[in-house]
Amino acid sequence: MxxxxxxxxxxxxxxxxxxxxxxxxxxxxxxxxxxxxxxxxxxxxxSFKSKSEFYGNPWAMPNGLHWQNYVSAFQDAKLGQYFGTSVIVTVMALAIVLVVALPCAYVLARFDFPAKRIIQVGIQAGLFINVNYIVVPIFLMLTDGDKLLIDIFPNGFFINNVFILALVYAATSLPFTIFLLQDFFVTIPTTYEEAALLDGASQFTIMTRIFFPMAGPAISMSMLFNFLSYWNDYIIAQTLMPPSADIDRRTVQVGLLNLMQTQKAATDYGRLYAGMVIVMIPVLIFYALVQKKLLETSNMGGIK
The missing domain is CATH 1.20.5 (Single alpha-helices involved in coiled-coils or other helix-helix interfaces)
Structure with missing residues (x-):
């Protein structure tokens, strides 16, 4: 057979x-x-078109580079001042969330301790909270705080404060950042820790010298999402940074909306589009800086 x-x-x-x-x-x-x-x-x-060019073909190329649109948007419309406020707030918020989220995510991922599961569930529950829905309670809480400190700070402390705005941004983005970094730290093999402990390294050294550099792709991804959230925010900034007679610390998104309303009434669309370009530039630059790390994250996920 x-x-x-x-x-x-x-x-x-x-x-x-x-x-x-x-x-x-x-x-x-x-x-x-x-x-x-x-x-x-x-x-x-x-953004380079003059005012008269918008009355013709809107799809036509500009006749020249009308740089005055950017000058007017940056100076006359105070977009430069608002731009600086957004940069300061965003940088502070990113620094705060990194300082808090990195060690928290490391401890939750690499150690066992009582109430660990309760903390993890609480962080995961924070992912489902839309900060725009709680902006009014946050505003009322900060307003009550100003009432308590009115003798020390007659002009207020919590409202119209760039640091408080950055702190609110960082606090509301902590659940997402900790959750993302924790999942990444869990995947790192324990052999790195064991080898470092044999060499006499402390837990702080292991965390800062081994785990944090290895988590570069995950950190870059979380920072990109947080940066976009902070930079593009309008509701929280409009609520916690109201303009007053002597203080105008509005962020660039709030300033851009005011510019849009003003320039539509004045039919000066060139300055309006120049303001839009000014707002977009930091997003493009930041994405270009972290693009390599984001690709490393996607490649690692594919290998796993």
């Missing part, structure tokens, strides 16, 4: 199907990229 070796039939249409699927996927990606890229390019070119 002769034994026969059976081979599965070749799927002749697999190559064709794969090629068509890839082409469809690339076509969809191209459409998605164009839907984002075309408006950005159009806003960029429109």
């Amino acid at each position: 002769t034994s026969k070796t059976f081979k599965p039939a070749e799927n002749r249409g697999s190559t064709h199907t794969w090629t068509v699927g890839r082409a469809v996927g690339e076509f969809i990606l191209i459409l998605a990229a164009l839907s984002i890229l075309i408006p950005v390019i159009w806003v960029f070119f429109a």
Whole structure:
């Protein structure tokens, strides 16, 4: 009796199907990229147009580089002042959330202690809280705090304070940041800790010299999401930083909305689009800086 070796039939249409699927996927990606890229390019070119050029063809290229739009938006509309406020608030909030979230995530990921599960559940529950829904209670709480300190700070301390705004940003983004970093720290093998302990390293040294550098991709991802959240926020900044007669510490998003309302009434769209470009530039720069780390995160996830 002769034994026969059976081979599965070749799927002749697999190559064709794969090629068509890839082409469809690339076509969809191209459409998605164009839907984002075309408006950005159009806003960029429109920011160099003079006031009279908007009454003709809106899709026409600008006749020249009308830099006065940027000067007017930066100085006359006080967008430069608001831009500086947003930079200060964003940098402080990112620093606070890093200082607090990194050691918290490390301890939750690498140590067992009583009430650990309760803390983890509390952090996960914080992921489902939309900060825009609790901005009014936060405002009322800070207002009550100003009433208690009115003898020490007659002009108020908690409201219209850039540090308090940064602190609120950092506090509301801690659940997401700790949750993301904790999941990354858990995946790091224990052999790194054991080798460092054998060499006489302390837990603080292991945390700062081994785990934090290895968590660079996860840190970059969390910082990107937090940066976008802080920089693009309008509701919290508008509520906690109200302009007064002697203090105007509005952030760039609040200032941009005021600029939009003013320039629409004055039909000066060139200065309006110049303000939009000014707001977009930091986001593009920050993404370019962390793009390499984000790609490392996606590659590691694919390998795992």
